[in-house]
Amino acid sequence: MNDRRPILAVALLLLAIVSCDREREVMPPATPVRTELAKRTSFTPALTLLGVVRAAQSIPLAAQQRGTIRYPHRFAGGLQTGARVARGELIAEVVNADVNAAQTEARLEMEAAAADFERAQRSYKVGVISQAEHEEKRVRATLEKERFNAASARLSTLRVVAPAAGTLVVTKVYPAGSVVDPASTLVEIATSGAPLVESSVAASERALLRPGLPVTFNVRGTPSWSGTGQISEVAAVVGESGTSRVVATITQTGSLPPPGTGVEITAQLDARGSVLTVPEDAVVPGTDGPALFIAANSEGAFNRFHVKRVAVVAGGRANGRVEILSGLHDGDRVVISGVDALADDAIATEVSDKVVP
Secondary structure, three states: OOOHHHHHHHHHHHHHHHHHHHHHHHOOOOEEEEEEEOOOEEEOOEEEEEEEEEOOOEEEEEOOOOEEEEOOHHHOOOOOOOOEEOOOOEEEEEEOHHHHHHHHHHHHHHHHHHHHHHHHHHHHHOOOOOHHHHHHHHHHHHHHHHHHHHHHHHHHOOEEEOOOOEEEEOOOOOOOOOEEOOOOEEEEEEOOOOOEEEEEEEHHHHHHOOOOOEEEEEEOOOOOEEEEEEEEEEOOOOOOOOEEEEEEEEOOOOOOOOOOOEEEEEEEOOOEEEEEEEEHHHOEOOOOOOEEEEEEEEOOOOOEEEEEEEEOEEEEEEOOEEEEEEOOOOOOEEEEEOHHHOOOOOEEEEOOOOOOO
16 A cells, blocks of 8 residues: 555656646747836937928929920930039020921011011102001011010020029929920029928927927938038928928038938937837837737746737837837836737747847
């Protein structure tokens, strides 16, 4: 009887081990993640916008007649943003055969009427024609001359000439040989005045900006450029696109990017005394807005837990972190890596910082 007890204990232990192994076999895999505890800290956020350099003063140059566009040798490859032009310089020419033909016809009619009037003058002096007939020839000659002047003025509108010195800003490219319609803006000439940087901000972030906030500018193209300035205007009206217009001034002098250059604007927002922030990698974009994954209830095994997807409202960003305006609470454990492999109510497991999920 006493000899059976050790055997029974060993048998029960083996059954327990087998049972645990079976549980491990049926246990679903957990996604390795890293988390951090949400807590309020001081934060000075920044908001990054994409903008375009605009001229403080610009003159649009439009085609006055329909026709085929042609450029001088300097712009054989088309008009280019940033090119400097002088006052009176030919920018483009519109080829319109009808306008040329009308001017030629008006010139021939004018010359014929002028010849008739000269003959009428000689005839009137010797008394061959009456004063009334002489006056008729004079009126016709005058009328044909006015018609020629009008046709010549219309012909001159085929030439697009710079009315002032400045820098070209091309918003729509018209290749040489393409047909343009009347009133089509071919180019703008940026003249005097410090350039502005124009951008737009989402309606949900408009309240974060105000005139006077300092900004930095960065042009990442070639050549690169960086500068400083401040916000001068934030539109109070939200457009149909769901954004508001933002204008910033460039405070520095010297070499500046030409109008039409794309620029990255970083606005330094007001400091926050106690806010919740998360790493940028923790934010999950979606059609319904940004979201976070929060560690929810334990799954019952060591270091395994369910996650919950919660919608949040994001604010400013700085140094790789995002301000969370709503949707997150003190003490929530936020998943900060591995979020791409998660779904709502998925099972996750915490891993060490040294482990790459």
